[in-house]
Amino acid sequence: MRVRHVVCLVFYIAITSACNVSNEGSTSLSSSSCLRDGGPVTKKPPLPNFFKSFDLPKVFDIVPLISPLNLPQKFFWKKDSEFVVIRYPRCSQQLASHLKLDRDVSFEELKNYFYGDNCLASISPEISLHTLAVTNDPEYTNQTHLTSLHATEAYNFLYGPSGPTSQVTIAIIDSGVDIDHEDFSGNLWVNSNETAGNSVDDDHNGYVDDVNGYNFASNTANPRPQAWPAPNTGGESHGTHVAGLAAAKADNSKGIAGVMGKNIKIMSLNVFGATAGASTTNIINAIYYAIDNGADIINLSLGGYGVSESIFQALKNAAASGVMVFAAAGNDGSLLDDGHFILPASYAQSIMGVLSVGATDDNDGKIAWFSNYSSRYVEIASSGTHSGNNGLKSTLPGNSYGFKQGTSMATPVAAGVAAWAISYLKSLGVTPTPMLVEQFLQETSDTVPDLYGKVSRGQRLNLLSLVNKIGDCF
Ligand SMILES: [Ca+2]
Ligand SMILES: [Ca+2]
Ligand SMILES: [Ca+2]
Ligand SMILES: [Ca+2]
Structure with a gap:
């Protein structure tokens, strides 16, 4: 601990007076100003509650490509296009899976597929x-x-x-x-x-x-x-x-x-x-x-x-x-x-x-x-x-x-x-x-x-x- 006390002094001069140095070793935190915008920090808060129900809003993350106005307004994803599909934990232990199209699929068809399946949380383009x-x-x-x-x-x-x-x-x-x-x-x-x-x-x-x-x-x-x-x-x-x-x-x-x-x-x-x-x-x-x-x-x-x-x-x-x-x-x-x-x-x-x-x-x-x-x-x-x-x-x-x-x-x-x-x-x-x-x-x-x-x-x-x-x- 000796080294720490020496360097602590350097730190104290160089950085800030916000921390209460005399507080070291005590069991209570006398000042909430140790962090600028962190709010009060209490000692020994309850342990985090780990669980597997993640926040997964249903999101269709596919944006139709913008095409020139003189073309028909029909958008296709080409055969072999790749997506990442997230399934809710209640449906699948492995959340993310890979989807590769085996034929051309229209934007509407993809959208209907997504909203028609209650197990699908999101679909996004696959990126390497x-x-x-x-x-x-x-x-x-x-x-x-x-x-x-x-x-x-x-x-x-x-x-x-x-x-x-x-x-x-x-x-x-x-x-x-x-x-x-x-x-x-x-x-x-x-x-x-x-x-x-x-x-x-x-x-x-x-x-x-x-x-x-x-x-x-x-x-x-x-x-x-x-x-x-x-x-x-x-x-x-x-x-x-x-x-x-x-x-x-x-x-x-x-x-x-x-x-x-x-x-x-x-x-x-x-x-x-x-x-x-x-x-x-x-x-x-x-x-x-x-x-x-x-x-x-x-x-x-x-x-x-x-x-x-x-x-x-x-x-x-x-x-x-x-x-x-x-x-x-x-x-x-x-x-x-x-x-x-x-x-x-x-x-x-x-x-x-x-x-x-x-x-x-x-x-x-x-x-x-x-x-x-x-x-x-x-x-x-x-x-x-x-x-x-x-x-x-x-x-x-x-x-x-x-x-x-x-x-x-x-x-x-x-x-x-x-x-x-x-x-x-x-x-x-x-x-x-x-x-x-x-x-x-x-x-x-x-x-x-x-x-x-x-x-x-x-x-x-x-x-x-x-x-x-x-x-x-x-
Ligand atoms: Ca080593
Ligand atoms: Ca951040
Ligand atoms: Ca084993
Ligand atoms: Ca295992």
Whole structure:
């Protein structure tokens, strides 16, 4: 705890006088001003009530294409058009399914099909999403993002034997995680109600033999990466790199330390399988799997341009169920707005507890050259590269390590920071709702003038400020 007291002083001078420092260690919160607009925060509120009745309004999310007025006003969806269909839980254990037309279908016919079936909650166009890392070149060994987060200044508290001990589970919805990697040993989520390899869905959650996660693309219990074909060969290492940034084992004399390197469990949900594109159907099913199977955080280092009411509903249901979501803002170096809308990140600004993440460069702390930006649609920034290293160092399949860069990397760094908040709040007896944690992340971020206009309020995450503020508030 010694380190924390030292840095607490720095924090106190630098950030705000809103927190009552003398309150530390007491059982009551004397001030509701610890969060700017969070309202009163009470200690030990009731535990969240987990249930499977999600809020699923019936939504026909298909917009007819606008055609020139001189053409007949009849709209057809061509044979082989693809949709994602959400069924109510009372009708189907697997909420999202894929619909591919076997013939041309008119707009009216599709609409009648939808409204004629009481089991259908929504239907949206199927969109293929991609990982959001850019090329890398492994050669260095330092983890510059931990310095940028000021995590190294509180090493003993964060990674040593002291500090919070409450467990956090992070779902990595990605290209699969090499669960045999040496630096994940002890940090893997285990579905204790499922028996491996007996071809039985022992826990009746709708998935057979899902012991460490699931492969939604190939419909198997093996959550490891599957080889991608050319020209994307090797791209399947993405999920392993993402998982390591958030949750590689710290303090084990091996490899690297995840931002949340202890008291964390990785749930690997592979939505890519053996291809470089992930369908919204698979992503939606993975989101609901994470909610139903005890994840605290979902990491979505993937994206594609477009809109999807079904994705929006899944994100809202995650936050409402107590699961925080982080989504990458994208790597086109462009301004996100209503017309340049990236799935799923652009929905985050309208949902408390779901955050969109832009990338900064550890070299200068400014927005990374590739990161999408927006003062509205990018809610927070964290390290996504060090331009001198061409990336951040993390785990790669086969007990190896290397560099990747992208908003894909910034996202698990941010998710790792949130994991700290969740663990620490739990250990203090406070329910870490996604809304509360988003407020804490925003309130304790550094305001960086260079990020004005790029990220909401110019905010870049600061893990040290976060843990100090939580310590001060409760
Ligand atoms: Ca199962
Ligand atoms: Ca089984
Ligand atoms: Ca390690
Ligand atoms: Ca948000």
